[in-house]
Amino acid sequence: MIEAVIFDMDGVIVDSEPLWLQAKKEAGARFGFTVTEEDGAQTVGLRIDEISQRWVRTKGLDPACADALTEAMIGQVIAQVRQLDDPMAGVRDTLGWLARSPLKVGLASSSPLRLIDAVLERFGLADHFQVRVSAEHLPLGKPHPQVYLEAAAALGVLPQHCLAIEDSVNGVIAAKAAQMTALCVPEPALYRDQRFGIADFRLPSLADFDCPQLRRLLGL
Structure with a gap:
């Protein structure tokens, strides 16, 4: 679960x-x-x-x-x-939806922590994440799974009980190597890229996150 x-x-x-x-x-x-x-x-x-x-x-x-x-x-x-106006489509609604659920929420990025903080501050999203983990100082970044394993440990959840949301092939590889369920939201030009076949779910956008398949997966 x-x-x-x-x-x-x-x-x-x-x-x-x-x-x-x-x-x-x-x-x-x-x-x-x-x-x-x-x-x-x-x-x-x-x-x-x-x-x-x-x-x-x-x-x-x-x-x-x-x-x-x-x-x-x-x-x-x-x-x-710092010049951007909005996060990607569906992000605010998805985070709001998760905030009303019992699920824990984290962030695991290859980007340095100062960039993570700049993004979350710009969009006012910091309070939605219980943990944020950067691969900045880890021995290896994605596609190595360590950043995802660190995030799961910080949340106190087994990796097998986590859903990772990714947009890149390297990120999906990292999530699957961590034994997580992987949802990919590739950029439109890559949506049908066969390399994303290793993901468990694929959506055009997080605007489609509240769907029956994910509700069943999340037990909601």
């Missing part, structure tokens, strides 16, 4: 993937390399410092610039988030 719902953040709560792509491209230009659309797609759901390390290896960068590259991307996305 599901006892907790754990949200990813980027692409689930906030439409930050376009912001990350822009930040990646501008950081690349600043540090003298090109970030393609494919580069952006391949790094969705990964921890930002791991993206920087990947580009140090694949773009021929000086390893000494990795930290500065990471900070440049994070700083730009935080600045852009």
Whole structure:
């Protein structure tokens, strides 16, 4: 039986993937390399410092610039988030619906905690989450399951009794590796991507969250 719902953040709560792509491209230009659309797609759901390390290896960068590259991307996305008006469609209604249920609610993200806090503060959502866990200082980010395992432990719920909400393939892999039930809400262009077949449920948007299948799953 599901006892907790754990949200990813980027692409689930906030439409930050376009912001990350822009930040990646501008950081690349600043540090003298090109970030393609494919580069952006391949790094969705990964921890930002791991993206920087990947580009140090694949773009021929000086390893000494990795930290500065990471900070440049994070700083730009935080600045852009503070200009947004609303979270993604269905987020407020879903969190309100969960607040009226006995389920625990957490957040598990590859993004650094300061970005998580900026997003929740911007949209006034912090009170909806009993725990928020960042993979920032964990040995590995998604698709490794540790951030989800940490969130479940902080909520006091077994991973097998958690529903994870994800938008990326890397995130779904992490959730399933943690033995959680996975709901994916991919971006429209990827909705029928066969790689999301490992998820237990798939929705076009969180606006569709209150549906019979999920009500049965959640015992509500």
